[in-house]
Amino acid sequence: MGGVFNVNHFNYLLLGAAWTFGLSVLAMIAGGMVGFIVALSRISPVAPVRWLAIAYVQLVQGTPLLILMFLAYFGLTVAGFDVPAIVAATLAMTIYISAYIGEIWRGCIQSVPRPQWESAECLALTKMQRMRLVILPQALKIATPPTVGFMVQVVKNTSLASVVGLVELVRAGQLVNNSLIAPLTVYTIIASLYFTLCFPLSWWSRKLEYRLSVRRAQVET
Amino acid sequence: MSALVRMHNVDKSYGKVRILHGVSFQVNKGQVVAIIGKSGSGKSTILRCMNRLETIDSGEIEVCGHLLNSPKVNLNALRRDVGIVFQSFNLFPHLTVAENISLAPRIAKNKSKEEALKITQTVLQRVDLLEKSNAYPEQLSGGQQQRVAIARSLAMEPQVMLFDEVTSALDPYLTGEVLSVMEQLALGGMTMILVTHEMAFARKVADQVVFMHEGRVWETGSSEILNCPQTHELKQFVGSEL
Numbered sequence: 001m002g003g004v005f006n007v008n009h010f011n012y013l014l015l016g017a018a019w020t021f022g023l024s025v026l027a028m029i030a031g032g033m034v035g036f037i038v039a040l041s042r043i044s045p046v047a048p049v050r051w052l053a054i055a056y057v058q059l060v061q062g063t064p065l066l067i068l069m070f071l072a073y074f075g076l077t078v079a080g081f082d083v084p085a086i087v088a089a090t091l092a093m094t095i096y097i098s099a100y101i102g103e104i105w106r107g108c109i110q111s112v113p114r115p116q117w118e119s120a121e122c123l124a125l126t127k128m129q130r131m132r133l134v135i136l137p138q139a140l141k142i143a144t145p146p147t148v149g150f151m152v153q154v155v156k157n158t159s160l161a162s163v164v165g166l167v168e169l170v171r172a173g174q175l176v177n178n179s180l181i182a183p184l185t186v187y188t189i190i191a192s193l194y195f196t197l198c199f200p201l202s203w204w205s206r207k208l209e210y211r212l213s214v215r216r217a218q219v220e221t
Numbered sequence: 222m223s224a225l226v227r228m229h230n231v232d233k234s235y236g237k238v239r240i241l242h243g244v245s246f247q248v249n250k251g252q253v254v255a256i257i258g259k260s261g262s263g264k265s266t267i268l269r270c271m272n273r274l275e276t277i278d279s280g281e282i283e284v285c286g287h288l289l290n291s292p293k294v295n296l297n298a299l300r301r302d303v304g305i306v307f308q309s310f311n312l313f314p315h316l317t318v319a320e321n322i323s324l325a326p327r328i329a330k331n332k333s334k335e336e337a338l339k340i341t342q343t344v345l346q347r348v349d350l351l352e353k354s355n356a357y358p359e360q361l362s363g364g365q366q367q368r369v370a371i372a373r374s375l376a377m378e379p380q381v382m383l384f385d386e387v388t389s390a391l392d393p394y395l396t397g398e399v400l401s402v403m404e405q406l407a408l409g410g411m412t413m414i415l416v417t418h419e420m421a422f423a424r425k426v427a428d429q430v431v432f433m434h435e436g437r438v439w440e441t442g443s444s445e446i447l448n449c450p451q452t453h454e455l456k457q458f459v460g461s462e463l
Contacts, residue, residue: 118274119311123325123377124300133324137315 016172031097038102060099089161231280255423258433304374364395
């Protein structure tokens with residue numbers, strides 16, 4: 001017990017930050033893929049598919065991420081899978097991200113003006129071709145700022161993975177603090193490490209939004 | 222002469238509002254037909270029904286041999302035969318002029334890159350915008366955008382072209398450049414059906430004028446009907462343009 005904060009402690013926190021980063025990237029990739037399916041299902045012409053997607057989104061958005069973490073971890077264990085914490089955490093984050101990003105992307109796809117669909121249809125493009133060549137490229141541009149903004153939330157929310165035993169940044173900090181009892185020092189460092197991870201993202205998001213608004217202004221004049 | 226487009230007794234409602242009332246007329250190959258009438262008289266709906274952007278409640282529509290009211294109609298085949306140009310241009314903003322034009326020939330008609338390029342150059346030449354190949358739509362004036370939209374439709378080598386108030390969003394100067402492109406098309410023998418408010422253009426180019434009123438074909442005939450209207454409504458409509 002006791003002692004002073006030294007380079008070993010700092011390296012331990014850095015390792016935790018690496019796990020935070022890794023979990024964020026994994027979760028965003030998997031969550032993005034599932035989210036894309038959710039977005040497409042939400043606007044499917046087949047009503048039951050739409051209902052299923054709405055139910056999924058409502059269910060997940062109405063559940064705290066903390067509970068999703070527990071459910072993923074214990075659910076997998078009960079089902080007989082003895083998985084490492086990172087897998088359970090990634091699963092929970094994937095479900096969480098897909099429900100939110102799916103809704104964001106659905107909105108972006110639907111905000112591509114209706115006549116764009118029609119003129120693509122009138123050029124004899126099939127539904128898939130319309131989506132892939134005309135709608136998605138335009139939706140992508142609209143979706144970038146809110147997506148990047150949401151990624152900042154994701155990075156911070158990975159802290160909840162500490163409850164299933166993943167030694168990410170927060171958990172690493174708790175462990176260091178337990179041996180040092182220097183909460184102010186430790187948590188200040190943790191805060192600045194989170195900031196280091198998130199700042200480039202929010203900066204990028206702001207830049208993208210600015211660029212988009214400039215483009216709009218140019219088009220309007 | 223054979224009818225390329227035939228509408229017979231077409232009815233259509235949006236909910237309780239009756240839009241089209243037993244509309245019948247036909248268009249022969251090479252004809253230019255102008256559909257005129259007040260806003261809300263059903264003119265645009267007719268065009269949208271002709272390429273099945275809208276379905277009809279009863280009656281028959283046949284376009285280039287496709288029976289539109291049949292459930293078995295092949296929509297993609299229909300759209301390869303029928304081009305449409307909209308009031309709001311509707312170019313794809315993320316693609317250059319050349320990409321806008323070559324997209325459908327390449328994807329929907331499986332043309333090779335070289336063929337598509339050749340078609341693109343040909344149609345751009347026809348609308349006199351070859352030098353704008355690499356521009357994006359937002360860099361063009363409204364008139365130029367509309368000419369690109371016409372070129373994009375032409376690139377599919379349609380048998381019929383529909384024009385839905387294509388100059389309504391343009392000032393008189395830009396309207397002129399779009400109309401002159403359309404006149405060239407008409408002289409080239411293209412079958413054209415246009416909803417328009419440009420009476421002078423209708424007089425000059427149309428072989429047949431269809432005056433719509435309250436969802437019905439109120440009066441129809443050669444552009445001569447604009448000079449001596451038989452019905453009170455057309456008299457009023459023609460009079461109001463002065």
